[in-house]
Amino acid sequence: MAYQLNLNWPEFLEKYWQKKPVVLKNAFPNFVDPITPDELAGLAMEPEVSSRLVSHSDGQWQASYGPFEHFDELGETGWSILCQAVNHWHMPSAELVRPFRVLPEWRLDDLMISYSVPGGGVGPHIDNYDVFIIQGMGRRRWRVGDALPMRQFCPHPALLHVDPFEPIIDEEMEPGDILYIPPGFPHDGFTYEDTLNYSVGFRGPNGRDFLSGFADYALENDLGGVHYADPDLTVRQHAGRVEGYELDRVRDMMIDMLKQPEDFKQWFGRFVSTPRHELDIAPAEPPYAPEEVREALLNGETLTRLSGLRVLNVEGSFFINGEAYAPADARATDLLSRYTEVDALLLGEALDNPAFIAGLTGLITQGYWYFAE
Secondary structure, eight states: OOOOOOOOHHHHHHHTTTTOOEEETTSSTTOOOSSOHHHHHHHHTSTTSOEEEEEEETTEEEEEESOOSOOTTOOSSSEEEEESOGGGTOHHHHTTTGGGTTSOGGGEEEEEEEEEOTTOOOOSBOOSEEEEEEEOSSOEEEEEEOSOOOOEEEEETTEEEEOOOOEEEEEEEOTTOEEEEOTTOOEEEEESSSEEEEEEEEEOOOHHHHHHHHHHHHHHTTOOOOOOOOTTOOOOSOTTOOOHHHHHHHHHHHHHHHTOHHHHHHHHHHHHTSOSSOOOOOOOSSOOOHHHHHHHHHTTOOEEEOTTOOEEEETTEEEETTEEEOOSSHHHHHHHHHOSEEOHHHHGGGGGOHHHHHHHHHHHHTTSEEEOO
């Protein structure tokens, strides 16, 4: 089903985005859960799906990673199942992400879904990303504290908690409500009855992530091959001292690598179009022929993008799933990055471009797009 988000985006971005948490009451009117607890448990048994089981009993926290074989020994209280990137594997759940496509797609992380029994949760913690927590079935009380320096500790090797905090939000959520939490605000959810929560996360890589990613790209593409040189070197009275101008020269060498516009763009496009979680890619069997693709579109069929696939336009260069893509038709390829579904009406004259159809056929054969059934 299509979910309608009742939210004034410009007002939200101005007042709350990365500024302060807020409860958005009845943001999804008449909310219907897209998944059942049994279906979520089934996903947690799949090796391709990243999942966790977190429990709390007698003051002791436990956490384990999937895939799980069964859940027979769990009691009726004090545990939660969490699955990452459910939007990659369960299409009804993926519909929950669609209303958030007014935000930059390269910032979207995934849709995490949790099922908790009474008393279940992951404990008080801080996230380093923006998250929209959608309340599904059941009842859950959320407490959110202010973004203040706090001690973090590990009650279990797989969990990072914070000390108790004074809440600035303390509210019981109802189905269809959304709790938005920016990075750095401690929060904790307490479950009263069997509950489903849906977390749409937007992650901002840190400087270390960017620098490491660019270094990998530089190595793979043999960038920065110019050696340090000092033709103006003079006799050194103190051979063990590194002079300030030498540090500046090394720094300039490194900065110059980042200042190459095309290299920087090519790295960034590949970096941010690479998904953090596995995709449910199924190459087309048998492969399509270009004339088949063109005919299907002209006959009114719709092409749907694989859920979770990142298709980005970076200043006129296109990147798909971590790789550069050379477009035969820039306008039509931009439509592929803008929309998750395209048809003949949208693609227009591009359908008469054999090179574009050939490229599109290759993407379909790879399993990146498919014809809706």
